[in-house]
Amino acid sequence: MTRGLSLQAALAAYRVDAELAPLPQPLEPDALLNAFHPDHLRDGIATLAVGPNAGARCPRELADLLQAEAYIDEVDLAGVEVTDTDVLVIGGGGAGSAAALAAAERGARVLLATKMRLGDSNTVMAEGGIQAAIEPDDSVQQHLQDTLRAGHHAGNPALVAAMVGDGPGVIRWLIRQGMQFDQTASGDLHTRRAGGISAPRIVHCRDYTGLEMMRALREAVIQHRGIEVWDQAPAVELLSNENGRKCVGAVLGSLDGQKLRIVRARSVILATGGIGRLHLHGFPTSNHLGATGDGLVLAYRIGARLCDLDSFQYHPTGLVNPPYLSGKLVTEGIRAAGALLLNAEGHRFIDELQPRDIVSAAIIRECREGRGIHPDTGGVGVWLDTARLERGQPGLIEQQFPKLLARSRIAGIDPRRDPVLVYPTLHYQNGGAVIDVDGATTVPGLYAAGEVAGGIHGHNRIMGNALLEIISFGRRAGMAAAISSHDRGPKKITLEHVNQARRALTLAGLPLTRRAPQIMPDYTAPGKDFQIAANPRSKS
Amino acid sequence: MTKKTGDEPTVDLLINGVKVRAEPHMTIVEAAWAGGVPRITGASCLEGVCGSCRILLRRGQEVSVALACETFAEQGVETLFLPPPSAPRHQYELSDFKDGWDIQARFQEIFPEADRCRHCHGCVQSCPKGIAVEDGVALAAAGRFREAGEAFFECVMCELCDSACPEQIAPAHVGLFSRRITAFFHLRPPNLIHRLEELRQEPFSGSNNPAPLPGSDEKESS
Numbered sequence: 187m188t189r190g191l192s193l194q195a196a197l198a199a200y201r202v203d204a205e206l207a208p209l210p211q212p213l214e215p216d217a218l219l220n221a222f223h224p225d226h227l228r229d230g231i232a233t234l235a236v237g238p239n240a241g242a243r244c245p246r247e248l249a250d251l252l253q254a255e256a257y258i259d260e261v262d263l264a265g266v267e268v269t270d271t272d273v274l275v276i277g278g279g280g281a282g283s284a285a286a287l288a289a290a291e292r293g294a295r296v297l298l299a300t301k302m303r304l305g306d307s308n309t310v311m312a313e314g315g316i317q318a319a320i321e322p323d324d325s326v327q328q329h330l331q332d333t334l335r336a337g338h339h340a341g342n343p344a345l346v347a348a349m350v351g352d353g354p355g356v357i358r359w360l361i362r363q364g365m366q367f368d369q370t371a372s373g374d375l376h377t378r379r380a381g382g383i384s385a386p387r388i389v390h391c392r393d394y395t396g397l398e399m400m401r402a403l404r405e406a407v408i409q410h411r412g413i414e415v416w417d418q419a420p421a422v423e424l425l426s427n428e429n430g431r432k433c434v435g436a437v438l439g440s441l442d443g444q445k446l447r448i449v450r451a452r453s454v455i456l457a458t459g460g461i462g463r464l465h466l467h468g469f470p471t472s473n474h475l476g477a478t479g480d481g482l483v484l485a486y487r488i489g490a491r492l493c494d495l496d497s498f499q500y501h502p503t504g505l506v507n508p509p510y511l512s513g514k515l516v517t518e519g520i521r522a523a524g525a526l527l528l529n530a531e532g533h534r535f536i537d538e539l540q541p542r543d544i545v546s547a548a549i550i551r552e553c554r555e556g557r558g559i560h561p562d563t564g565g566v567g568v569w570l571d572t573a574r575l576e577r578g579q580p581g582l583i584e585q586q587f588p589k590l591l592a593r594s595r596i597a598g599i600d601p602r603r604d605p606v607l608v609y610p611t612l613h614y615q616n617g618g619a620v621i622d623v624d625g626a627t628t629v630p631g632l633y634a635a636g637e638v639a640g641g642i643h644g645h646n647r648i649m650g651n652a653l654l655e656i657i658s659f660g661r662r663a664g665m666a667a668a669i670s671s672h673d674r675g676p677k678k679i680t681l682e683h684v685n686q687a688r689r690a691l692t693l694a695g696l697p698l699t700r701r702a703p704q705i706m707p708d709y710t711a712p713g714k715d716f717q718i719a720a721n722p723r724s725k726s
Numbered sequence: 727m728t729k730k731t732g733d734e735p736t737v738d739l740l741i742n743g744v745k746v747r748a749e750p751h752m753t754i755v756e757a758a759w760a761g762g763v764p765r766i767t768g769a770s771c772l773e774g775v776c777g778s779c780r781i782l783l784r785r786g787q788e789v790s791v792a793l794a795c796e797t798f799a800e801q802g803v804e805t806l807f808l809p810p811p812s813a814p815r816h817q818y819e820l821s822d823f824k825d826g827w828d829i830q831a832r833f834q835e836i837f838p839e840a841d842r843c844r845h846c847h848g849c850v851q852s853c854p855k856g857i858a859v860e861d862g863v864a865l866a867a868a869g870r871f872r873e874a875g876e877a878f879f880e881c882v883m884c885e886l887c888d889s890a891c892p893e894q895i896a897p898a899h900v901g902l903f904s905r906r907i908t909a910f911f912h913l914r915p916p917n918l919i920h921r922l923e924e925l926r927q928e929p930f931s932g933s934n935n936p937a938p939l940p941g942s943d944e945k946e947s948s
Contacts, residue, residue, distance in 0.1 A: 303778050306770035320921045326930040347932020354921045361913045364906020374917040405902045441767040474771045509728040510753050514773050711766040
């Protein structure tokens with residue numbers, strides 16, 4: 187990377203009232219993405235050798251986990267306590283909570299098991315908002331077109347149509363769960379524009395939309411009489427029937443790796459979220475600590491087909507410093523409100539409201555070509571010009587972006603006075619488990635909802651569609667799972683799919699040394715604890 | 727994440743009884759990892775919004791509570807990660823509420839302790855977000871749920887105020903109740919309602935005609 191400016195030099199050169207040159211002629215989007223988007227890196231990519239997606243390419247960090255050995259074997263299940271339920275939901279974020287509530291509304295007995303604490307998720311950190319086509323000059327059809335176009339037409343139109351059609355009803359359902367949204371003086375829901383969308387469509391609760399959503403759903407789940415919640419109970423494996431082709435439950439561990447529990451269920455819903463903590467290509471991440479792709483690993487081992495495993499979202503505006511917040515987001519809402527991006531030379535270089543993949547690629551280009559800003563603490567970035575926004579619209583940041591201010595206060599910076607240094611951060615897994623409009627995966631008895639599911643966002647997600655997806659498909663999966671649970675329950679619970687996966691790994695000549703799901707990143711204390719304790723055989 | 731650089735003077739502190747040497751720009755979570763403290767299971771978002779990494783903190787004579795992801799390593803402090811809060815004792819489901827005129831009476835049944843606040847300020851001092859917890863509880867007890875909910879706007883569900891309350895008021899849940907009941911009964915946005923009505927008359931079919939989400943036209947009472 188060519189050297190740009192030091193942070194001190196860039197701050198000294200920065201003028202909040204500097205005259206800005208017009209935007210340069212933009213590069214053709216495909217050329218920009220090919221040259222600079224991390225999905226197009228040639229290094230660090232592997233081809234899967236086993237499983238339903240054999241032959242597909244994905245980042246090496248993910249391939250290593252998809253082609254790893256399970257933690258447990260049938261011998262480990264002897265004498266383990268068994269709990270029966272109708273619907274087992276794995277994951278305690280927005281999608282899991284919506285699925286649990288929807289299944290319970292349909293009268294199913296629901297057990298929600300979450301790796302950490304109910305609500306510990308990426309949902310709670312979402313800032314900008316949720317899309318729903320509710321404005322007079324907008325339509326559900328436009329929402330459909332925007333989603334497909336920004337995803338480079340790789341999304342499944344039937345899934346996208348289902349999601350965007352649910353949009354207004356999802357907002358109503360959220361209000362019924364007790365979620366608040368910002369309103370205009372006349373009581374309408376306030377809407378914002380965002381990158382790649384054709385009309386104001388983002389409804390929000392200041393820049394705490396995810397927190398407001400999660401605390402309402404969390405309380406709704408805790409208070410619901412039909413839902414039992416198990417915290418700190420990570421899924422270590424799914425359970426299958428005699429031929430290994432149907433999902434009939436799961437084996438849950440504990441974060442210290444000391445205890446196993448079997449849950450026998452008529453339907454299982456995976457709502458485990460994404461993979462940011464795998465730090466693909468060495469990127470920092472906006473994700474919470476538990477985002478280690480567990481659901482993808484479990485789904486793949488039991489034979490569920492996945493899709494678009496080579497497509498990830500790098501959010502353009504992750505913080506660069508202070509280091510303890512590196513990779514954490516500054517919401518796109520602030521660009522929607524008018525904040526510009528400037529390189530080390532003080533020039534704009536991209537239309538800030540292009541889709542996220544294009545803006546990220548442009549930032550990476552600026553830094554790679556020597557127009558980046560380098561703090562002493564490591565990393566590189568460009569300016570997000572919050573100070574100019576504040577100058578143009580005094581008080582806006584305090585009114586609409588309290589989260590940004592609260593976090594900056596602790597970090598000792600003031601975005602109203604100085605611009606903020608940003609660089610793309612690993613944010614979202616665009617692909618995931620293949621599902622139908624009911625959230626059903628290709629394995630009977632197994633559903634997926636939220637970030638772990640794929641097929642909606644194509645190769646790029648637009649702002650506000652993640653929060654919509656988790657509620658739309660969370661509820662769809664919950665309702666379908668509750669209804670299908672009227673089948674007669676499973677007779678036999680086995681790990682036959684684990685045996686089959688192990689045979690496939692052996693035949694392909696792959697090592698059986700690595701174990702997955704990862705549960706926690708290995709730089710954390712539970713990550714280390716789990717590696718030592720989770721596998722009962724390694725203790726003897 | 728903060729890396730050890732080795733070019734700054736280190737600080738010594740105690741985390742869950744384990745002696746840790748850290749750099750002062752590390753958060754308590756990062757210091758715990760760097761020091762190899764086992765079983766730190768409460769950390770999640772690392773940006774102060776999930777409320778899970780609750781710690782007890784002792785600086786000399788002063789004892790306080792905080793979130794570990796927003797607290798920095800200092801020389802000589804002792805910290806202890808707290809276990810997750812226990813399940814709430816106050817039970818209600820919003821769908822049980824049929825009439826908006828009853829809210830205050832129902833609130834008194836569900837949270838009978840709320841008007842017994844003795845103004846000890848324990849909740850206010852324990853809040854890592856600087857919420858005026860006591861005032862929020864008083865507003866809720868007086869039936870002013872919209873304002874009470876607004877007071878709790880920055881609540882991150884750490885429930886440290888619940889632990890601090892000698893009257894067992896559960897202020898965090900009072901705050902959430904206030905916010906939720908306000909949305910449930912009073913948020914009726916005309917632009918949303920208009921679009922829902924249009925979709926009721928002419929459902930969106932999309933390109934592949936997926937089934938509409940069941941229950942999206944359910945009747946509400948309020």
